[in-house]
Amino acid sequence: MPAAEQSVPFRWDLITPDQLGTLLGGTNPPDLWFLDDLVACAGKVIARSGNGNLVFVGRSLDSMFDLLGGALADTRDERAPRRLPLSFQRPGAWTGRQWRPRSLTAAERAQARRVLTTAGVTPHGLARAQRAVTFVDVVDRGSTFTELFDLLSSWIDDEREPWPVIRRKLRFVGVTSRTKTSPNTYRWQHHAAWTRHLPARAVTNVSLHPIVWSYFGDHQTKLTRSFRPDQWLAEVPGPERDEQTRQALAQAAALVAYGRSRAGRHTLARAIGREPALAQPWLRTLVTELNS
Template identity: 70%
Template sequence: MTSVPESMPFRWDLITPDQLGSLLDATAKPDLWFLNDLVACTGKVLARSRNGDLFFVGRSLDSMFDLLGGVFTGRAGVQRLYRLPLSFQRPGIGSGRRWQRRPLTPAEVAQGRRFLETVGLTPYALARRDRPAVLVDVVYEGETFTELFTLIRDWIKQEREPWPVIRRKLAFVGVTIRRKTSPNTERWQQRAAWTRTLPASAVANVSLDPGVWSYFGDHQVKLTRSLRPDRWTAEAEGPGRDERTRQALVEAAALVAYGRSPAGRQAVARAIGRDPALSQPWLRTLVTSLTIG
């Protein structure tokens, strides 16, 4: 494991929040209006995680990361949580139907691999994992997952690590906008050909209320800057300390505290228990641990 690249955005450690000092002083109590939807979605993500370690891509699901950080505090034998705050947004080339994002430069590919190495997603490490690596993100059309998969897959080919082994160690869980379903509903993975190179169970979706999805994906104030490819090699900026960031910090800290509480753990356990995957022994063990812990 290498040191964190200098361009990785700073984010406070809210599990052992010694860094916060007086940042939370004189701040308003957060309105966790989305909490019930977040808990329900979190339970489903856990249920469909195949007992893997969770890697939260980008920043959109920072609230789920914070909630689970509290839920899993001090608990052995549960999923490990990682943040991979990469964005692949960048200017396109062409126009109309020929429009596409410009390719990543060799320097960006190299830096992207360094970010992956930081969280243990090298080809070598993936081939030797005991548990699946489960990448989680909000999904609209699946472009971020496609770019991330391509970055990993090309690296695997270059390193000549065994793809038949690694394909069983990778999984993707997309948090999608809840819509009315019908037999003709097309899901993002049906348009992404790469998903067919993985086992069918390796790609799953969890739906979320449209308003909550939009809040997390589009409107929520984040504690880190966006890490687009043009910023991957830039020197990291320090933490923000403006009023909006401080209030976002209060919200994040409240989610961690709720996750650590007996009420929060039991709420997540109940959300897991509503999923058909509860028939799996590892998931029943997790629910029991959260219920009695």
């Protein structure tokens, strides 16, 4: 069985980009047409994170990971975001009117735990951490968060770590497609039974313009391959280096650079400053750092 580091798809480190070499040579200047919406959404994600360490699930919000990776790179309290590249998509069958994916095998569950460990998430660590872990992903029906919670819950039980303590260290922020709100608006967390096991404010949403949401979730060229359960136990080949991937790399690098720039940090600080959570000392401190 390959170690988690061998099976997780490779992604370039764009904060200290020594690996890029000449990969960006000849690429076109990227069109960051979504930047305003992305920064506004990222500011809300931070403000609603409950001061947790951000962990981006899957690949859909890689652009937010890159933007915040640049903006938060030099903050004093080491709140740089992390990636958890797991995808839970796999074959299944219809049971009545409900789609049920096949169960994860014991080997797949063990490997998923190893991948979580490389992202700094373990039951032992959660029980003793001073700061919560906040998982972030695009959400439609919430199936990925449901799978992730079930995986963590069974692991916590197996390790016999204290659930009453850990439940206060878990947060989930879903980035949803913006719609007109009404009493009949579908809210995924109201249909996910597991959310009742967490404090009321531990599961929250941030909306994003539907065109931008669809671009990130369905159409954007990603730097890594999808990492589904059938691939968790295999050694993953190296990264693609075709023209589309190189152009996606240029886009990702530009987002990191914008996040690190004075203008990018100030714009992010303004987005955070519009949130009611600014009354909390940790968030005011972060805004001051971004503006300094």
